[in-house]
Amino acid sequence: MRRLLILTLCALLALATSAADAQTKKSGKRRAATKKSGRKAGKNKSAAKKPKLPPLKTAADKQKFLAAIRDSMPVRRAGGNIRYTPLDLDRSLEYRVGRDRSYAPVINDERFVRRVHLDLVGRPPTGNEVREFTADTTFSKRPRLVDRLLTTEAYARKWARYWKNVIFFEATANRNRTNPQALEDWLTEQFKKGAAWDAIVAELVSAMPVRDKKKKKEKNDWSQKTGQNNFVLAYENKPPLLAAQTARLFMGISIQCAECHDHPFDKWKREQFHELAAFFSRGKYYMPNLDNPAKKTEMKPKFLLGEEPPVKLTIHQRRVAIAAYLVYNQDNYWFARAFVNRIWNELVGDGFYAVDSLGPDQECLHPSVVNRIAAVFRYRKFDPRWVFRLLLNSRAYQRDIRSIDNDEDLFTAVRPIRLNSAQVKSSVLRLTGANRNISRSVDREFRFDPSIPQRDLEGTVQQALFLMNNPTLQNKLNQSKLKKRLVKIKQPRRLLTQLYLAVLSRQPTDSEYARGRKHLREVPDQAEAVEDLLWVLVNSTEFLTKR
Amino acid sequence: MITPHPPTLFDMPLSRRQALGLSAASLLGPLGLHAEQIKKQQRACILVWLAGAPSQMETWDPKPGTGNGGPTKAIKTALPGVSIAEHWPQMAKALGEVAIIRSMVGKEAAHARGTYHLHTGRRMGGPEKHPNFGSVVAAELGDTNSELPNFVSVGQTLSSGFLGVKVAPFIVNRAGQLPANVSTTVTSPRISRRLALLKAQDADLSEAGAAALVEEHRVLYERARRLMTSPKLKAFKLNDEPAARQQAYGKNQFGQGLLVARRLVEAGVPFVEVRRGGWDMHNSLFTRIKPAAAQVDRGVASLLGDLKRRGLLDRTLVIVAGEFGRTPKVNSKSPAPGRDHWARNFGVMLAGAGIRGGRVVGKTSANGQEVVDGAVSVEDLFQTICRAMKIDADKELYTPGGRPLTIVDGGKPISEILG
Numbered sequence: 001m002r003r004l005l006i007l008t009l010c011a012l013l014a015l016a017t018s019a020a021d022a023q024t025k026k027s028g029k030r031r032a033a034t035k036k037s038g039r040k041a042g043k044n045k046s047a048a049k050k051p052k053l054p055p056l057k058t059a060a061d062k063q064k065f066l067a068a069i070r071d072s073m074p075v076r077r078a079g080g081n082i083r084y085t086p087l088d089l090d091r092s093l094e095y096r097v098g099r100d101r102s103y104a105p106v107i108n109d110e111r112f113v114r115r116v117h118l119d120l121v122g123r124p125p126t127g128n129e130v131r132e133f134t135a136d137t138t139f140s141k142r143p144r145l146v147d148r149l150l151t152t153e154a155y156a157r158k159w160a161r162y163w164k165n166v167i168f169f170e171a172t173a174n175r176n177r178t179n180p181q182a183l184e185d186w187l188t189e190q191f192k193k194g195a196a197w198d199a200i201v202a203e204l205v206s207a208m209p210v211r212d213k214k215k216k217k218e219k220n221d222w223s224q225k226t227g228q229n230n231f232v233l234a235y236e237n238k239p240p241l242l243a244a245q246t247a248r249l250f251m252g253i254s255i256q257c258a259e260c261h262d263h264p265f266d267k268w269k270r271e272q273f274h275e276l277a278a279f280f281s282r283g284k285y286y287m288p289n290l291d292n293p294a295k296k297t298e299m300k301p302k303f304l305l306g307e308e309p310p311v312k313l314t315i316h317q318r319r320v321a322i323a324a325y326l327v328y329n330q331d332n333y334w335f336a337r338a339f340v341n342r343i344w345n346e347l348v349g350d351g352f353y354a355v356d357s358l359g360p361d362q363e364c365l366h367p368s369v370v371n372r373i374a375a376v377f378r379y380r381k382f383d384p385r386w387v388f389r390l391l392l393n394s395r396a397y398q399r400d401i402r403s404i405d406n407d408e409d410l411f412t413a414v415r416p417i418r419l420n421s422a423q424v425k426s427s428v429l430r431l432t433g434a435n436r437n438i439s440r441s442v443d444r445e446f447r448f449d450p451s452i453p454q455r456d457l458e459g460t461v462q463q464a465l466f467l468m469n470n471p472t473l474q475n476k477l478n479q480s481k482l483k484k485r486l487v488k489i490k491q492p493r494r495l496l497t498q499l500y501l502a503v504l505s506r507q508p509t510d511s512e513y514a515r516g517r518k519h520l521r522e523v524p525d526q527a528e529a530v531e532d533l534l535w536v537l538v539n540s541t542e543f544l545t546k547r
Numbered sequence: 548m549i550t551p552h553p554p555t556l557f558d559m560p561l562s563r564r565q566a567l568g569l570s571a572a573s574l575l576g577p578l579g580l581h582a583e584q585i586k587k588q589q590r591a592c593i594l595v596w597l598a599g600a601p602s603q604m605e606t607w608d609p610k611p612g613t614g615n616g617g618p619t620k621a622i623k624t625a626l627p628g629v630s631i632a633e634h635w636p637q638m639a640k641a642l643g644e645v646a647i648i649r650s651m652v653g654k655e656a657a658h659a660r661g662t663y664h665l666h667t668g669r670r671m672g673g674p675e676k677h678p679n680f681g682s683v684v685a686a687e688l689g690d691t692n693s694e695l696p697n698f699v700s701v702g703q704t705l706s707s708g709f710l711g712v713k714v715a716p717f718i719v720n721r722a723g724q725l726p727a728n729v730s731t732t733v734t735s736p737r738i739s740r741r742l743a744l745l746k747a748q749d750a751d752l753s754e755a756g757a758a759a760l761v762e763e764h765r766v767l768y769e770r771a772r773r774l775m776t777s778p779k780l781k782a783f784k785l786n787d788e789p790a791a792r793q794q795a796y797g798k799n800q801f802g803q804g805l806l807v808a809r810r811l812v813e814a815g816v817p818f819v820e821v822r823r824g825g826w827d828m829h830n831s832l833f834t835r836i837k838p839a840a841a842q843v844d845r846g847v848a849s850l851l852g853d854l855k856r857r858g859l860l861d862r863t864l865v866i867v868a869g870e871f872g873r874t875p876k877v878n879s880k881s882p883a884p885g886r887d888h889w890a891r892n893f894g895v896m897l898a899g900a901g902i903r904g905g906r907v908v909g910k911t912s913a914n915g916q917e918v919v920d921g922a923v924s925v926e927d928l929f930q931t932i933c934r935a936m937k938i939d940a941d942k943e944l945y946t947p948g949g950r951p952l953t954i955v956d957g958g959k960p961i962s963e964i965l966g
Contacts, residue, residue, distance in 0.1 A: 104756070172672050174659060241672065254948055357948045401756040416757035452947055459763060460712045461696070464771035465728035474731075515747055523740075532737065536744040541764040542752050
C-alpha cells in the first residue's frame with residue numbers, strides 16, 4: 001500500500017526529467033493507480049495511459065495522502081543521525097561574521113529569564129520566577145528552562161498568535177467570512193502536540209473550504225470555524241492572492257509584483273506567478289493581458305521551480321499538489337529556510353534577510369549558516385521545537401543588546417526588540433489586573449505587522465499618551481495590589497527591589513536604587529512617591545523592550 | 548453640551564520641556580521651513596464621509612416624476628436650470644460655491660470595498676494595504692514638527708496602510724472633546740518630577756545598548772507632551788465658539804464635528820475627516836433620509852459659508868462623498884421601501900481650493916440607471932483632488948517592501964472644474 005502511494009506521489013511531483021525515465025515511471029504509476037482504485041484500465045486508450053489519482057475531496061483524504069508523501073521523503077529516512085548543536089551554530093556563524101569582531105557578552109541569568117519568557121510564553125516572568133531561576137545553581141539550567149517552557153500551553157498559544165497575526169495582517173477578506181480566533185486555536189493545538197511545520201503548512205495550503213449546502217442560507221458561513229480553513233479564507237480563496245501569500249509567508253519570497261510585470265531584478269516572471277496561481281483556481285485559469293483586457297492566456301499549474309503535474313488535476317487535487325510541491329520538495333529549500341529565518345528574526349531582532357521579501361537573487365546574509373540550519377530542520381522532521389532549542393541555547397541569542405546600524409555588525413549582538421501588543425498587554429495587565437478597557441486600548445495602539453523588520457518599526461504618540469495619561473490605566477495602577485503592598489514597605493531597598501522585579505522582572509541597579517531612595521525621601525507622601533516610581537517604570541523604554 | 552474638562556497642561560512653562568532635553572531649535576528643525584513648503588502647507592482638505600452610501604437620487608441627482616424617482620421632489624438652486632433633491636435647501640443656495648459630480652462610476656458595491664476604494668483611490672485586494680488619502684496628504688503636506696497631528700478623523704476611518712504610523716489618522720471619538728489621553732489630573736510639578744526620573748531611567752538603558760530605541764522613545768514623549776501642552780489643543784474644543792455658530796452648524800455630533808474640522812484646519816491641520824453614518828437605507832429610505840439630510844445640509848452649508856468668510860475656502864478642499872450610490876429602482880422592502888447598493892452611477896460634491904463652483908459634471912439618463920455623459924471614475928476623482936491639493940498624483944510612494952506605487956493609478960483630472 002505504501003509503495004503504491006509513493007508511486008502516485010511520483011506522478012504528482014513529476015520529479016523525472018528525462019523522457020525515458022518518465023516513461024518507466026508512468027507505467028508503474030498506471031499499474032499502481034489501477035490497482036488502488038480496483039478498477040480495470042480505462043475504456044479508451046488515452047484514459048488508459050493516464051494515472052488515476054484519488055479524488056482527495058475531503059480534508060481527511062488530503063491529509064492522509066500528504067502524510068504518505070511525507071513518509072516517503074528520502075531525507076526523512078537519511079537524516080536521522082545528523083547532529084547540529086547550538087555550539088556548531090555559533091562556530092559557523094562567528095566564522096562567517098568574522099572572528100576578530102567585537103561580540104557582545106552573553107547576558108546574565110536575570111536578563112535571560114525575562115528574554116526567554118517573552119519569547120516562548122509571551123509574558124515577562126514573575127518576580128518569583130526570576131528569583132528562583134537566578135538562585136538555581138545547578139548545571140545547564142538555561143536549556144532546562146527552555147525545555148520546560150516549550151512544553152507549556154502558553155508557548156503554543158504565543159506562536160499560534162504570531163502566525164495568526166502574520167497570516168491576517170495583510171488579509172483582505174470580509175471579517176464575517178473569516179475566523180482568526182479559530183485559526184489561532186487550531187495552531188495552538190498543533191504547536192502543543194508538537195506537530196511538524198510541514199504538516200501544518202500542508203494542511204493550511206491544501207484546505208478547500210466549501211459552503212455547507214445545508215447551511216447555505218446561513219449568511220457568511222464559509223466553514224471558517226474550522227481553524228485550518230482560515231489561511232485560504234483570509235485571502236478570499238482567490239488564486240492570485242493565494243499565490244502571492246503562499247510564496248510570501250511560507251517561502252519568504254516576494255513575488256506579488258510579478259502579478260503585473262516582470263520584475264527587473266528577480267528571477268520570477270509574470271508567467272510563473274500566474275502558473276503558481278493556477279493551482280488555486282477552481283476552473284481554468286487565465287492570465288490577463290495587460291495591453292488588451294479582452295485577451296487572456298490560459299495558464300496551466302506549474303510550481304516556481306518548474307515542477308508540473310503530469311496529469312490534469314481536479315480542484316481538490318491541485319490544492320494537494322501545490323502543498324506537496326511547496327513542502328515535500330527537495331529542491332525547495334526556501335520552505336524550511338523561511339521558517340527558520342522568521343523565528344530567528346523574532347528572537348534576535350534581525351533575519352538573515354527580510355522575512356517576507358526575498359527575491360531569489362537578492363541577498364541573504366551568511367547563507368551557508370541559515371541554509372545549514374534549514375537543512376537540519378528538514379532532517380529533524382520540521383520539528384519547530386528543535387529550531388527553538390537550537391537558537392535559544394546559542395550564544396547568538398544570548399548576547400547582550402547593542403544598537404546595530406549596518407549589516408556587518410548583525411549577530412555580533414542582539415538588537416533591542418520592541419514588544420508586540422500581546423507582550424505589552426501581559427506586562428500591563430499583571431500590574432493592573434484584568435481589564436477589558438485597557439486590553440482593547442493596548443491591542444489597538446500597540447499592534448504592528450509582525451512581518452516588518454524591527455529596525456523599520458516605529459512607536460506612536462498615542463502609545464506615549466496612553467501610558468502617560470490613560471485614566472483607567474492610571475487608576476488601576478494607583479489602586480493595584482502591587483502599589484498597596486509597596487506603600488506598606490518601610491525599607492527602601494525591599495520596596496525598590498519588589499517594584500523593579502514586578503515591573504521590569506529584575507533587581508534595581510545601584511544607581512536606580514540611589515535614585516529611588518532619594519525620591520522616597522524627598523516626597524513626603526509615601527503613596528505619592530510609589531505612584532511616581534511605578535509611573536516612571538511603566539513609561540520607561542525598557543518596559544516596552546525585550547533587552 | 549460641553550462638559551468641563553480636567554486641567555490640561557496649557558500653562559506649563561517651557562523650562563519643563565528642557566527637563567526632557569528639548570530646545571526651541573529642535574522644535575523648529577535645523578533650517579526652518581522652505582518657502583515652497585509653506586505655500587503648499589496652506590492647502591487643506593475636509594472630507595465629509597457619508598458612511599453607508601447616500602442615494603444619488605435623494606441628493607444631487609433627483610428624478611422626480613419618473614418611475615424610479617420615488618416621492619422625492621426636486622428644488623431649484625442658485626444655479627439656473629439645476630435642481631437637486633428637496634432635502635437640501637441650504638446646499639441649493641450654496642451651489643454657486645460647489646461643483647457637483649453626478650456621473651461617478653464606481654466598481655465596488657460592498658461597503659468595505661467601496662470605503663477602501665473611495666478612501667485610497669485603489670481597489671481592495673492587492674498585496675498592499677494602501678493608505679487612506681488623508682495619510683497621503685499628511686505625508687505630502689504635513690509639517691513633521693507640528694504640535695497637532697497632520698491627519699485627524701472625527702469618527703473611525705481607514706488607516707495609513709503602508710505609509711506607517713507617523714501619518715495614521717488621529718481619531719477623535721466625540722466632537723468637541725479633547726482627544727483621548729491628552730489631559731491628566733496629575734499636577735504639573737509632579738509631572739516634571741516624573742519626567743526627570745524617566746529621563747534618568749532611560750539614560751541607563753541607552754548606555755546599556757538601546758540608544759536608538761531610547762532616543763525614539765524620548766522624541767515620542769516630547770511630541771506627546773507638546774500636544775498635551777499645546778495652545779492649539781483648544782482647536783479640538785468648542786467652548787470659545789459663539790453659541791449662534793454652534794447652532795448654525797447643528798447641535799449634533801456631525802455638525803459639531805464639522806466645526807471642529809474648521810478649527811483644526813485653521814490651526815494648520817492639513818486633513819480632517821468627519822464621518823456621518825446611517826446612509827445605508829435599504830428600507831424606509833424616504834423617511835430616514837429627512838433627518839440625515841437635514842443635518843448634513845445644514846452642517847456643510849454652514850461650513851462652506853464659515854470657511855469663505857474666514858478666507859479659508861480658497862485653500863481648503865471640501866469633499867462630500869460616500870462609498871457608492873443606491874439602486875435607481877425603488878425596492879419593495881418592509882416596513883417601507885428603500886434602495887440597495889449601486890456603484891454604476893453616484894454623486895460626489897467638491898468645493899474650495901480652486902474648484903470652480905456652480906458646475907455640474909456629467910449627466911445620467913432619465914431613469915437614472917446609467918451615465919450618459921461625462922463619466923468620472925474614482926481614479927479621475929482622485930486626480931482632481933490631487934490637483935486641487937497641489938499634490939503630484941504621479942509621485943511614487945514606496946511600500947516597506949520597496950515597491951513603488953504612484954499616489955493615483957491612472958485617471959484624468961476633471962479639467963472643467965479645476966481653476
